Amino acid sequence: MSIIKTHDITLHGNTTEYRIVLRPLTDAHLPYLYKWNADPELLYWTEGDIVEVYDAKTVNGIYGSVSQNALCFLIEANDIPIGECWIQKMNLPDVIAMYPDCTDIRRIDFAIGEKVFWNKGIGTQMLGMLVDYAFTGECVDILHCLSEDYNIASRRLWEKHGFTRILDEPILPQPQKGKWQYHWRLTKEEYLAKS
Numbered sequence: 001m002s003i004i005k006t007h008d009i010t011l012h013g014n015t016t017e018y019r020i021v022l023r024p025l026t027d028a029h030l031p032y033l034y035k036w037n038a039d040p041e042l043l044y045w046t047e048g049d050i051v052e053v054y055d056a057k058t059v060n061g062i063y064g065s066v067s068q069n070a071l072c073f074l075i076e077a078n079d080i081p082i083g084e085c086w087i088q089k090m091n092l093p094d095v096i097a098m099y100p101d102c103t104d105i106r107r108i109d110f111a112i113g114e115k116v117f118w119n120k121g122i123g124t125q126m127l128g129m130l131v132d133y134a135f136t137g138e139c140v141d142i143l144h145c146l147s148e149d150y151n152i153a154s155r156r157l158w159e160k161h162g163f164t165r166i167l168d169e170p171i172l173p174q175p176q177k178g179k180w181q182y183h184w185r186l187t188k189e190e191y192l193a194k195s
Helices: 027-036 040-046 056-069 122-136 152-160 188-194
Strands: 011-014 019-024 070-077 080-089 105-112 142-148 164-170 180-187
Touching: 011 122, 019 122, 027 056, 027 080, 040 105, 056 070, 056 080, 070 122, 080 122, 105 122, 122 142, 122 152, 122 188, 142 152, 152 164, 180 188
Parallel strands: 105 142
Antiparallel strands: 011 019, 019 070, 070 080, 080 105, 142 180, 164 180
């Protein structure tokens, strides 16, 4: 039995230097996920709490669970696996309660695990591909995404793609590395108005 529930969607994009492909995440990609989730520097940026390393059992649990209600992708740059991302049905009750019933709310999460590919424009391109697919391919009503105050790069990506910061929520209990969790929203109407 597979750990990761997969799909058949592949997305393509480009930067000036890189051909970006988002491929369906499968169990064959688990060695990359184990590697990236064992990197304390990467986990500093992707995990809100203080995490040094995730073991294989924890990684299997994370991706096995998330993939049940998400489209999970492997990020490739010029055919090199460099990270992972997903579009997930909103799973946070407090966020779901913010919107009318029957609203299709999704979240996007991502990590570029190969640090030599940080600050190359790949995250910007990848996020644009996911946003576009969410609204045009999945017909999502709202993308509601999260980041913490210490992750300036993530904040810039949300802003670059037209997301509005709608809520600043204190992170409790303290101490945590982040003091505030930011909620970002982009609606289908806002997206289509810019397209």
